[in-house]
Amino acid sequence: xxxxxxxxxxxxxxLRNIAEMTPDVFCEKTGVTAQELADYESGRKDFSFxxxxxxxxxxxxxxxxxxxxxxxxxxxWCLVRxxxxxxxDRRAAYKYSHLAxxxxxxxxxxxxxxxxxxxxxPTLHSHEGQELNWMVSxxxxxxxxxxxxxxxxxxxxxxxxxxxxxxxxLGGGPAQFLAVVIG
Numbered sequence: 001x002x003x004x005x006x007x008x009x010x011x012x013x014x015l016r017n018i019a020e021m022t023p024d025v026f027c028e029k030t031g032v033t034a035q036e037l038a039d040y041e042s043g044r045k046d047f048s049f050x051x052x053x054x055x056x057x058x059x060x061x062x063x064x065x066x067x068x069x070x071x072x073x074x075x076x077w078c079l080v081r082x083x084x085x086x087x088x089d090r091r092a093a094y095k096y097s098h099l100a101x102x103x104x105x106x107x108x109x110x111x112x113x114x115x116x117x118x119x120x121x122p123t124l125h126s127h128e129g130q131e132l133n134w135m136v137s138x139x140x141x142x143x144x145x146x147x148x149x150x151x152x153x154x155x156x157x158x159x160x161x162x163x164x165x166x167x168x169x170l171g172g173g174p175a176q177f178l179a180v181v182i183g
Contacts, residue, residue: 004088006043008052011069013041015059029058049096050127050161053109053181057128063109064101071104078103085112093118094167099178109181115140117169124164129183131161138175141168151177 016026027037032051039045056063065071067088072078078100085097088111099110115138124143133142134156142151144165151157159165161181169175 002043005046007069008047008066009041009043011066012055015061015066016041019059021059026055026058030054048123048125049111049181050125053127053129053183057183062104062106064098067098068101072100072102072106073104074102075104093122093169107182109183111179111181112136113167113177113179115167115169115175115177117172117174122166122168124166126164127161127181129161129181130158131165131182132156132158132178132180133167134178134180136176136178138173139170140175140177141170142166143168151175 016023021029023034023037027034030037030051031054032040036045040047040051052063052066056066059066062072064086068086080099080101085099086101088096088098093116095114095116097112097114099112100106100108122143124145133151135151135153137153139150139152141148142157142165144157144159145163150170167175167177
């Protein structure tokens with residue numbers, strides 16, 4: 001368990017309690033089991049972005065509220081310099097950098113995602129909304145339901161994010177892509 005996971009778990013629990021939402025109701029709305037919720041809230045289980053996105057939607061907060069505990073404050077523009085996005089290091093295979101973390105009431109969640117090479121086929125996850133992935137560098141295999149295809153720099157895929165999906169770096173090096181999740 002990392003400190004970031006433990007912090008996110010505490011914020012999840014607090015926000016759920018502030019919303020006066022019982023664990024059973026929250027689980028029903030997010031599609032997780034009571035044991036998964038207990039593991040998330042205690043920081044024992046790593047969060048998929050899909051879960052964080054769904055939890056934020058159900059709780060009526062911004063994803064960054066769950067991740068950082070710092071509510072976005074800007075509503076007209078948000079400048080993020082190269083390498084200065086809000087870092088989200090949850091799993092060894094994926095590194096996320098939120099590119100609009102100070103913007104309030106976003107209609108989309110933009111991330112620069114780096115996928116490290118890993119031998120096993122990744123676990124597929126889903127969440128509400130739609131998603132655009134645009135390859136920046138490296139190569140990766142994109143999995144969606146039973147379909148898979150390779151992506152290279154400049155390639156993009158736009159998809160219904162409620163269909164289980166995942167990414168895997170190819171060629172022994174990391175793959176980097178811009179992911180825009182649209183609610």
